[in-house]
């Protein structure tokens with residue numbers, strides 16, 4: 178059974194229809210890359226899944242429970258336990274600036290999980306090691322590079338043991354030379370079969386790591402498929418046009 | 433002037449300084465939380481509460497503190513019917529005036545602090561499963577406090593100096609004793625001493641806030 182099932186998602190901001198009948202599902206251990214032009218609704222779609230946006234219609238099922246079914250949301254008391262199955266990593270990292278790295282990791286588990294403190298501490302140091310930042314444990318975020326911040330943000334999300342990890346352009350705010358270290362961490366998560374949805378402009382990453390690519394344009398899913406298929410043999414003109422454009426942009430960027 | 437003379441001048445002034453410091457402490461300890469409640473009020477989704485908060489702040493910032501003090505100390509008891517229950521001890525009444533007035537200024541400071549906090553902080557907290565209370569107390573307030581700290585320091589120094597307004601409502605404080613001594617001894621010294629005492633108080637305060645700022649620098 179799909180761990181995430183999204184059906185007929187609709188969302189408008191005032192008169193602007195941003196999501197129009199978005200439907201797809203995510204199977205456990207999938208890595209889904211979401212690509213598409215600016216303003217196509219990728220962020221809005223991702224944010225809807227964790228209830229940072231309230232949708233106008235459609236359904237979102239997370240494992241065996243509906244966050245929203247045919248436009249009707251679960252009871253307020255249940256909402257957070259449903260979205261708790263998902264973690265999210267933001268473009269701007271959004272670390273807590275007043276807390277050290279280790280405190281960033283431990284704040285939410287300490288406050289929300291009924292779990293012994295030493296288990297939390299063990300996990301936080303394991304996860305810091307995993308993202309290669311054990312030596313930064315007591316540093317404050319403003320002493321870290323963008324790439325380090327994003328790795329902390331990933332570890333912070335993993336602290337909650339999510340079933341699905343959502344990424345909204347995790348490398349877009351980074352200097353080009355720092356994207357690699359973040360993509361490496363994400364790759365290793367994929368190798369450990371973490372289920373992930375990644376909104377990204379990094380086509381190489383999508384080709385290499387994803388096993389499903391979703392191309393969105395103007396609030397619709399235009400095309401979805403395995404990366405070999407979607408990048409190698411796109412079926413729709415709009416997909417072709419988008420891929421051509423992002424290829425040529427990349428070539429131009431090279432000195 | 434003999435040492436004895438100076439001591440005679442200084443002793444009552446130090447007692448007056450105690451009143452000054454006491455008023456300062458009471459006002460700041462009460463006005464800061466009250467100011468924060470006001471900030472919450474003006475951000476309330478309930479229109480009536482938000483409107484009340486705005487009106488209150490406008491009133492307090494738009495009229496002189498001295499007028500407000502005179503109003504509370506001498507004005508309230510003149511009200512028909514309820515007036516006779518409004519006769520407060522002058523010092524208490526003055527404290528009340530300072531608290532009510534300064535709360536409005538602190539509310540504005542905190543509002544600015546909240547505006548400076550990125551909405552990503554709220555979103556990250558929500559996605560990590562923190563509830564509203566946890567988000568407010570563990571994520572937002574500490575950051576707001578840090579951002580507001582320099583402005584709070586500034587306002588506190590102003591408050592120290594504003595305590596001199598007690599003079600106008602005839603609560604004996606530092607300035608009152610200075611003035612008395614000047615009239616009695618025909619010397620300018622008491623004014624100088626008063627100035628020095630105010631400076632010592634504000635300097636201590638400034639050092640304290642500098643320490644706080646360093647203590648809460650997150651790097």
Ligand SMILES: Nc1ncnc2c1ncn2[C@@H]1O[C@H](COP(=O)(O)OP(=O)(O)OP(=O)(O)O)[C@@H](O)[C@H]1O
Pocket residue numbers: 190193195213214215216217218219220221222
């Ligand atoms: N809170 C909001 N209020 C009004 N309009 C919004 C809001 N958030 C997004 N939009 C609009 O919705 C549309 C889709 O935005 P969204 O951020 O989902 O696009 P995106 O695909 O993530 O784009 P990008 O690649 O630039 O991040 C855009 O036209 C955007 O201006």
Ligand SMILES: [Mg+2]
Pocket residue numbers: 219220221345346
């Ligand atoms: Mg976006």
